[in-house]
Amino acid sequence: MSNLLTQAIARESVSRRPLWIMRQAGRYLPEYRKLRTRYSFKELSRNPELATTVTLQPIERFPLDAAIIFADIMSPIPALGVDFEFNPGPEIAEPIRTLAAVKALHDPDPEEVAPEVIAALKLTQKELPKETALLGFCGAPWTLAAYLVEGRGKNGFPKLRALARTEPKILHLLLERLSKLMARYLIRQAEAGADAVQIFDSWAGLLSRSDWEQLVRPHLEAMLDTVGKSNVRRILFLQNAPHLVEAYATLPTDVLAVDWRENLPNLQAKYGDRIAFQGNIDPAILIGGAEPTRTATLELLRQVKATGHIVNLGHGILPDTPIESVQALVEVVHDES
Ligand code: CP3
Numbered sequence: 001m002s003n004l005l006t007q008a009i010a011r012e013s014v015s016r017r018p019l020w021i022m023r024q025a026g027r028y029l030p031e032y033r034k035l036r037t038r039y040s041f042k043e044l045s046r047n048p049e050l051a052t053t054v055t056l057q058p059i060e061r062f063p064l065d066a067a068i069i070f071a072d073i074m075s076p077i078p079a080l081g082v083d084f085e086f087n088p089g090p091e092i093a094e095p096i097r098t099l100a101a102v103k104a105l106h107d108p109d110p111e112e113v114a115p116e117v118i119a120a121l122k123l124t125q126k127e128l129p130k131e132t133a134l135l136g137f138c139g140a141p142w143t144l145a146a147y148l149v150e151g152r153g154k155n156g157f158p159k160l161r162a163l164a165r166t167e168p169k170i171l172h173l174l175l176e177r178l179s180k181l182m183a184r185y186l187i188r189q190a191e192a193g194a195d196a197v198q199i200f201d202s203w204a205g206l207l208s209r210s211d212w213e214q215l216v217r218p219h220l221e222a223m224l225d226t227v228g229k230s231n232v233r234r235i236l237f238l239q240n241a242p243h244l245v246e247a248y249a250t251l252p253t254d255v256l257a258v259d260w261r262e263n264l265p266n267l268q269a270k271y272g273d274r275i276a277f278q279g280n281i282d283p284a285i286l287i288g289g290a291e292p293t294r295t296a297t298l299e300l301l302r303q304v305k306a307t308g309h310i311v312n313l314g315h316g317i318l319p320d321t322p323i324e325s326v327q328a329l330v331e332v333v334h335d336e337s
Pocket of ligand 1: 021022023024025026027036041068069070071072073074086088089090137153200202239316
């Protein structure tokens with residue numbers, strides 16, 4: 001279906017740029033915090049009706065151009081037979097660090113992979129205004145492997161980086177498994193109604209460029225290729241990885257989403273005839289209030305060409321963001337037309 005988001009992804013000319021916000025359903029919203037007093041994050045994300053309610057919360061408050069399904073990058077992981085909790089980030093009961101552990105992972109049927117997310121996508125699509133796009137998502141193989149190997153979100157992920165050097169074969173095998181699983185999962189999300197999918201490679205930047213080329217690129221590329229061959233629109237997000245941005249810009253993706261460290265006009269000039277871009281206001285600026293948000297958004301719109309640009313933050317919105325800042329962001333983007 002055609003909407004501002006899919007038009008921008010196709011680099012068609014748009015009446016105005018589309019806007020959505022990473023982590024738009026979450027703790028900065030009073031209505032989300034209220035629900036969280038009754039339900040844990042696990043309960044919310046594993047119940048399709050509740051996940052649909054939370055997905056729609058930001059859309060009911062702001063005229064955003066896309067809804068991202070309320071789930072987590074870890075949602076498909078139980079299907080591999082891996083136990084974990086949120087505390088508040090993912091904590092794996094038994095981290096995967098041996099060949100035996102990788103080989104012991106289940107090989108689930110497609111229907112067994114996060115069925116609650118597929119159900120929530122179908123429910124959400126029915127409720128969503130028709131001009132609002134629906135986004136599915138997954139974690140990139142490397143970012144998922146980071147949690148599975150390290151066991152939790154630890155600064156720099158040292159056990160992961162050690163394994164990458166000492167036992168690259170184990171990681172290759174794990175990344176290959178995750179790459180195949182995620183490709184199928186994304187295609188199923190599109191079949192369930194997602195107009196596009198975002199692949200979150202939040203921990204892309206941990207390896208050197210040459211280690212990344214050898215260990216990560218083949219698996220990420222294979223996943224993106226498989227998804228693209230099914231005509232599913234891909235948004236690839238990387239974070240805190242200035243040394244890899246140019247490599248990511250040449251991967252098979254429709255959109256590259258970057259954080260605030262990156263110079264979008266330069267990237268557009270170099271790669272804008274091939275891919276679209278998403279981003280990249282620093283989420284911390286929104287903490288400063290409506291005025292700095294307005295200024296930063298105006299600056300972004302002035303510097304970045306409208307065609308092939310999806311406005312977003314450079315990373316997830318922070319929990320203590322004032323609602324007025326989000327309002328200001330929406331107003332400036334809407335005023336451009
Ligand atoms: O964007 C959205 O609105 C959809 C929901 C969404 C969540 N997680 C919900 C969530 C998305 C897209 C994610 C992706 C995700 N999860 C990423 C990639 C994006 C990024 O931030 O880099 C990563 C690395 C995770 C892993 C994860 N899950 C962490 C680190 C945490 C804890 C801290 C945090 O950032 O909130 C979670 C739990 C989680 N996932 C919460 C939410 C709303 C917090 C649960 C709560 O306490 O209410």
